[in-house]
Amino acid sequence: MTQQTHARPRDVDTALLRSWPLPIPSDDADKEGRGHVLILGGSREMPGAVILAATAALRAGAGKLTIATGNSVAQLVALAIPESRVLGLAENERGGFTVEAVAALDPLADAISAILIGPGMQDEAATARLVHALLPRLSGTDTRVLLDAEAMGALLYPPEGPQSGDPAPFRFDVPVLLTPHAGEMAHLTGIDKDEIGNATDHHALEAAQRWNAVVALKGARTVIAAPSGERWQHEGGNVGLATSGSGDVLAGIIAGLAARGADLTQAVSWGVALHARAGERLAERLGRLGYLARELCDEIPALLEQTAGDSADGTTRPSGSIAGG
Template sequence: METPSSSTYSVDATALRAWPLPMPSGDGDKEARGHVLILGGSREMPGAVILAATAALRAGAGKLTIATGASVAQLVALALPEARVIGLAETDQGGFTEAAVGKLDPLADKVNAILIGPGMQDEEATAVLVRALLPRLDGSDVSVVLDACAMGIVLDESFRFSVPVILTPHAGEMAHLTGATKEAVSAAPDEHAAQAARDWNAVVVLKGARTVIIAPAGERWQHEGGNVGLGTSGSGDTLAGIIAGLAARGAALPQAACWGVALHARAGEELAERFGVLGYLAREIPEHIPALMESFARP
């Protein structure tokens, strides 16, 4: 799908049908569908990593590994019997110690995508961990998605990703990361997302009623849809998980982001039809994803 930097492409059903997701062959096994690693969770928020990991599997990833705090690893393993769960040493503030890098390093050559951030609370420790992990992934084919406090690595003004990654901020998070006000970001999302994409060398998914997706070279997409019910606790974790699952299957970063945003929004629309606009739960979003992928793929 060619996207000149001077144009903004709308992400709708027609566009998605023209941009099909990678599909394994009929005799492909779970390895062919991709291995996703979800790094996140904490004592106070183990559910976030469960939501993200469930969404990654619903998006079609074949293998799942979760790395989370040792204090909640058994709980997470019981909630997700499909996953391998690794317990990591924790900081008092809800992050992971630098010792986590040693436990994760052997996975660098075995996974296709990694999502870092859901449910992590110690922004400083998370930035240290991400900074230590990224060089191990450079030069590999691993797609990296950063969500929640893992995006805090860009607070260092001199920081720039050597290889593009996906970042998934909402307006408030973008304000925190850039020093702008939330009102300024909301008033000019394209401008702020484009500047961040260039400065950070990242595919920026600036979430909102109109979500803007901008790649480092300036390619732009937008999605309008969903409803206010998606603004609920855990919804962002599910979106990040969907994107990571699609990337694990082999979707390029912009494609994984665009498809993920569209699937997440349409799932919210279906849930609103079932329950009403307010009151459906983030945990209910992933179950809609497989059928929606099939629906978007059909002419």
């Protein structure tokens, strides 16, 4: 991707998306050719989060799905998502996964295209230990790593343990994607939530460069920042998207696109736009309030086709090229 800083964020609109086409599998591609996504999450109290994320990943076009979740809910998840292989992981008394999960996941490390960690997980400290145990195993692969929800707490618990006085001491060796809303960003940085909301661009870019991560700071206006200094922005959707499970669906869409071969900035830019447009479609049909997060998933395949259309100049650009870059 082009390494360049823009004076203002580029708008994630139809023109940009059509000039930045997603990887398209050939007609004779098998499910492996469409990408294998692993979703690690869920817990006794929140099994639905991983179900929503997994459904969204498939709707975004991933060809193969594996879910790793707690032993206590693995059978439930398997019944809810019959398209998936489901692995049951050992849990601690607080609902988090133990580090023994790494051994269970190790055989998948070389086979997966993207991994989403976090939806529905509990016990931030245990989740952080698991993330830090997994990252070295994934660093030598081409796997795209997405950290959402509880998994973003890995920033607060570096491998050597918490460091008082510095709320975010950890820096990723290989860039990952982080998807905080303002409240989560406040938790990760120690900065007041209102201050973050008043300077979204600044805080997203500062965090991206400090953590060596692609940061999507979510809100009515979502700002996406890369460590290189590149920024994108998206405005759209409606208040109906502020509902339980909506963030899990967004994370799953992004994971599915990343599994197909989109890099992290492309996957999150497309994912944010598709998520918002799904909300707009449901609002037109059902009303702005009251539609369910699970209903967003079913809108994604048609939106992918509609949004892609023909490229803006009548040509097909290589996957990974960035409009205006």
